[in-house]
Amino acid sequence: MPPPSIAQILQDEILSGALPPGTPLSQADLAMRFGVSRIPIRDALAKLSATGLITASPNRTATVLKMTRDEVIEAYNLRLLLEGDLLARAIPQMTDSHLSAIGYALERSSLEARQSNWAEGDRMFHDAIYAAAGQPRQQAMVNDLRRICCIQIAGYNQLTRNTDRWLTDHQRLTNACRAGNLRRATRILRRHLNGARNHLLREMDRKTTRPA
Amino acid sequence: MPPPSIAQILQDEILSGALPPGTPLSQADLAMRFGVSRIPIRDALAKLSATGLITASPNRTATVLKMTRDEVIEAYNLRLLLEGDLLARAIPQMTDSHLSAIGYALERSSLEARQSNWAEGDRMFHDAIYAAAGQPRQQAMVNDLRRICCIQIAGYNQLTRNTDRWLTDHQRLTNACRAGNLRRATRILRRHLNGARNHLLREMDRKTTRPA
DNA sequence: TTATGTATACATGTATACAATCACGGAGGA
DNA sequence: TCCTCCGTGATTGTATACATGTATACATAA
Structure with a gap:
């Protein structure tokens, strides 16, 4: 079994409540934490954004989705x-x-x-x-x-x-x-x-x- | 008005039929064509993949969506x-x-x-x-x-x-x-x-x- | 006081270089 | 003939370095 992807790990943490709504997801911080460069972090964030779990805007740090x-x-x-x-x-x-x-x-x-x-x-x-x-x-x-x-x-x-x-x-x-x-x-x-x-x-x- | 994004241009070309279903979208080719590196191309492809216009798999070149x-x-x-x-x-x-x-x-x-x-x-x-x-x-x-x-x-x-x-x-x-x-x-x-x-x-x- | 301009720090966007992976074809053997 | 097993070229994935954009705080002027 392959190791879980970064996107999967982040998703689990968001769903479990470890990363509550509104939490900022800094690319640099995540890169540091997972021990990789920022490129795979960007890919993972793009995937999460595609399913709507995070809100991402250009030149703005992504945050965990917070619905009205x-x-x-x-x-x-x-x-x-x-x-x-x-x-x-x-x-x-x-x-x-x-x-x-x-x-x-x-x-x-x-x-x-x-x-x-x-x-x-x-x-x-x-x-x-x-x-x-x-x-x-x-x-x-x-x-x-x-x-x-x-x-x-x-x-x-x-x-x-x-x-x-x-x-x-x-x-x-x-x-x-x-x-x-x-x-x-x-x-x-x-x-x-x-x-x-x-x-x-x-x-x-x-x-x-x-x-x- | 800002210039249209790469993702927007590709989307228009797909919808207009210029890029018919099944067309392979090589990152290197697109980078050459738009005169940028492959990173912004990857971002654009990720956006298109999010809305389902292209099918993307790991380590595989993306293609325009072809539905059964x-x-x-x-x-x-x-x-x-x-x-x-x-x-x-x-x-x-x-x-x-x-x-x-x-x-x-x-x-x-x-x-x-x-x-x-x-x-x-x-x-x-x-x-x-x-x-x-x-x-x-x-x-x-x-x-x-x-x-x-x-x-x-x-x-x-x-x-x-x-x-x-x-x-x-x-x-x-x-x-x-x-x-x-x-x-x-x-x-x-x-x-x-x-x-x-x-x-x-x-x-x-x-x-x-x-x-x- | 309010508003505006500006400097600084920080986060994101992008280019380049390198590593890992995959598709394809040809050699070898049953 | 068919299958398996590599090697080679091409393509994607990733790391590093640099460029660009944004926010915050402070200084300045109305």
């Missing part, structure tokens, strides 16, 4: 639209092979739920669900959106993440897929996303209204 | 989903200011319809339509998708683009917006996109089944 309230709302609107469509395409196409893969992903994600890389488990679970839709680009777009949502969440208290409800939602979603019940699955997904969005918005308000 | 049949279908599925949603959000929010901007964009795009940069006029028109939705990220995603669809179109005969129908569809879409008729606007959009997709798929089949 409106941007969070739009991101969740998009997730609901894209994930709802994927669900509608996937469920009628699901085979036993798909379902067993979903079950496996559910277990895996449950084990990692309370660890620092819970986001990766979450991604794997949803990828398994949406695989049957056969729309890989759409899945990639959804994963990008989910990532930028995770950044904002990771910035706040890990304990406020409502892990229990998150787990039961995944379990119920899996059951609905096994039953082939699109309506129920869609309802669960919608409530899942709306809940996460509202939770995040409340956290954001709490932090901004009482800055210190 | 399935990828074209998925791209148009996504456009229909995202643009339909934008339309549904935009039309109820449209003010006189929005409508006049749409009218202006319609005229502008009509003038450029038969020129090489028709794609830019098309983008401006749809941006004007969707502006009232207030979902800038979603608009950006749609623009990226439209661009990668344009690449494939530009690769084939310009005369087969059905410019007349394209223009009348824009006119009818504008009328539906002025009337505030979402149902009709959605129907026009769906037919517009399905027509473009089928047209493109036919062209692709024609070229692949009779390669020479």
Whole structure:
């Protein structure tokens, strides 16, 4: 297995909350830290910028993405639209092979739920669900959106993440897929996303209204 | 006005068909051509890769995006989903200011319809339509998708683009917006996109089944 | 006080040189 | 004939050095 790329390492640190939103990413500092020149750092930052994890402007040091309230709302609107469509395409196409893969992903994600890389488990679970839709680009777009949502969440208290409800939602979603019940699955997904969005918005308000 | 960036120049050439799908983009060649070193070329290629206009792999020379049949279908599925949603959000929010901007964009795009940069006029028109939705990220995603669809179109005969129908569809879409008729606007959009997709798929089949 | 100009420090953008990797073709052997 | 195994040329990846642009602080003038 090749060593993880610089971009991958930085992404993990951003998603885990080690580099909270707004953190400046100086090319020289990163070059020093990774023991390489600034060129590969620039490449890594370009990759992160492509997926939207950082904001980069010419002649300005890049920073970890910090979304406004409106941007969070739009991101969740998009997730609901894209994930709802994927669900509608996937469920009628699901085979036993798909379902067993979903079950496996559910277990895996449950084990990692309370660890620092819970986001990766979450991604794997949803990828398994949406695989049957056969729309890989759409899945990639959804994963990008989910990532930028995770950044904002990771910035706040890990304990406020409502892990229990998150787990039961995944379990119920899996059951609905096994039953082939699109309506129920869609309802669960919608409530899942709306809940996460509202939770995040409340956290954001709490932090901004009482800055210190 | 600043000189256009290297990435912008390359993008225009790709969209105009000067660099058809599959064309290799050698860093050394481009550096020679633009009279700069390979570093800014790498940056430009990274930007193009971010929007999906080129496919780049490590240690491999980048090439202009060449979509398969399935990828074209998925791209148009996504456009229909995202643009339909934008339309549904935009039309109820449209003010006189929005409508006049749409009218202006319609005229502008009509003038450029038969020129090489028709794609830019098309983008401006749809941006004007969707502006009232207030979902800038979603608009950006749609623009990226439209661009990668344009690449494939530009690769084939310009005369087969059905410019007349394209223009009348824009006119009818504008009328539906002025009337505030979402149902009709959605129907026009769906037919517009399905027509473009089928047209493109036919062209692709024609070229692949009779390669020479 | 407010605004403007300027100097300095720092971060990014770019050019050049070198190292690592890959594609291709030809030699050798089963 | 076909497959495998190198070598060679070409292409990309990286390090170093320099050029350019931006921000901050301070001095100066209205």
